[in-house]
Amino acid sequence: MKPLCDKYAAKLVAQKICDPGTPIIGGLDADLVWNHDDDRNEELAKVFEGLTINSLVFARPAEPYATIVDFLASRYPGTIRPEDTETRTFLHDIPVADEFSAEAIIKNLKRRKSVIIPGEGIVSYGTVTPEQGFVFYSSTIFSCFVLFFSDYLAAARRGEIDDEYRTVFRKVVAMLPEPRQDIPSFIHEGLGKEDIILEAMAESGRYVVSYGLVDSFFGNISYRHGNTVYISQTGSSLDELKGCIDPCPMDNSTTHGLTASSELSAHEDVYRRADVNCILHGHPKFSVIMSMDCDKVDCPNRGQCHIKCTECRTVEGVPIVPGEVGTGPTGLCNTLPPAIAGPGAAIVHGHGLFTTGVADFEEAFVRMLETENRCRELYFERLKELGESI
Ligand SMILES: [Zn+2]
Numbered sequence: 336m337k338p339l340c341d342k343y344a345a346k347l348v349a350q351k352i353c354d355p356g357t358p359i360i361g362g363l364d365a366d367l368v369w370n371h372d373d374d375r376n377e378e379l380a381k382v383f384e385g386l387t388i389n390s391l392v393f394a395r396p397a398e399p400y401a402t403i404v405d406f407l408a409s410r411y412p413g414t415i416r417p418e419d420t421e422t423r424t425f426l427h428d429i430p431v432a433d434e435f436s437a438e439a440i441i442k443n444l445k446r447r448k449s450v451i452i453p454g455e456g457i458v459s460y461g462t463v464t465p466e467q468g469f470v471f472y473s474s475t476i477f478s479c480f481v482l483f484f485s486d487y488l489a490a491a492r493r494g495e496i497d498d499e500y501r502t503v504f505r506k507v508v509a510m511l512p513e514p515r516q517d518i519p520s521f522i523h524e525g526l527g528k529e530d531i532i533l534e535a536m537a538e539s540g541r542y543v544v545s546y547g548l549v550d551s552f553f554g555n556i557s558y559r560h561g562n563t564v565y566i567s568q569t570g571s572s573l574d575e576l577k578g579c580i581d582p583c584p585m586d587n588s589t590t591h592g593l594t595a596s597s598e599l600s601a602h603e604d605v606y607r608r609a610d611v612n613c614i615l616h617g618h619p620k621f622s623v624i625m626s627m628d629c630d631k632v633d634c635p636n637r638g639q640c641h642i643k644c645t646e647c648r649t650v651e652g653v654p655i656v657p658g659e660v661g662t663g664p665t666g667l668c669n670t671l672p673p674a675i676a677g678p679g680a681a682i683v684h685g686h687g688l689f690t691t692g693v694a695d696f697e698e699a700f701v702r703m704l705e706t707e708n709r710c711r712e713l714y715f716e717r718l719k720e721l722g723e724s725i
Pocket of ligand 1: 553554616618687
């Protein structure tokens with residue numbers, strides 16, 4: 336258990352959502368072990384007595400996330416309600432506790448996957464492995480980031496930004512890392528062989544995560560070779576894809592798809608419609624934020640935009656489509672493939688970005704990075720148009 340606690344503490348740091356030395360992860364086997372000693376461990380240990388869990392994650396987020404989370408907690412006392420897909424699928428909403436105590440943590444984690452304690456940090460848990468706590472923690476950070484920037488743009492549209500928000504926003508923007516422009520080196524040769532395909536997919540997954548274009552648990556990747564689609568398994572970590580890729584024949588001849596990504600049918604349909612051979616899917620933050628920006632004041636679909644939006648919106652030629660996770664009638668398996676076939680990129684509302692490539696993953700990756708960087712520029716251009724300078 337200790338090595339697993341260490342592993343996910345290191346991943347929180349590697350993904351730059353926690354500073355080195357800050358994550359506290361406890362795991363329960365025969366005994367309760369911690370990744371390191373801390374004077375708060377005694378109080379956190381009591382949480383194991385009140386919940387049926389086997390691991391606990393607690394840390395103050397790195398900046399600018401700590402500032403964002405504390406600001407949102409003061410703005411929305413009690414509960415933060417982001418509207419992105421990670422919240423909808425995993426978190427539902429994010430409770431805010433009023434103090435750092437086992438009692439407050441237990442009360443909130445009984446009904447939700449994570450809890451924010453203002454000024455202290457975020458607590459999450461796992462029932463099987465510390466990986467779950469890591470996923471809920473990083474998802475909480477993602478959702479808060481998206482909400483903080485979405486709310487600000489929406490307030491600018493209404494002309495309702497107050498001085499406190501403006502001050503905190505400027506502080507956060509000043510702490511954002513520079514957008515990445517450099518392109519890593521990709522496998523170009525030998526993509527006709529299965530072992531090279533698997534290696535190229537694992538490599539691309541690591542790049543998408545290390546460039547901050549997705550939190551590792553989310554997103555998916557596929558490669559089409561002949562009539563076979565190689566796709567990452569559902570619930571696999573994009574930066575640890577070795578052994579987690581399923582070959583799925585496109586003729587539906589076998590019972591494949593049990594472990595394959597839940598987006599397999601969307602990927603297959605893209606391959607049927609377009610002469611492309613690879614697909615990347617991530618959750619780049621500004622692409623998600625821009626997909627939720629809307630200038631319609633009174634839209635009857637408000638609140639249901641992710642399913643019902645009928646506006647044909649684009650970001651620089653990249654279409655934004657509604658679509659739920661999965662294969663239902665309003666699923667992205669129906670909305671995404673026709674949208675992405677032409678431009679090679681499409682954003683699913685409040686969810687994430689899909690890109691395609693013909694020869695290898697570099698093309699799809701470059702498209703993903705450029706789209707995200709352009710969305711980030713566009714975000715600040717829109718603010719400027721609305722009279723909000725940085
Ligand atoms: Zn996704």
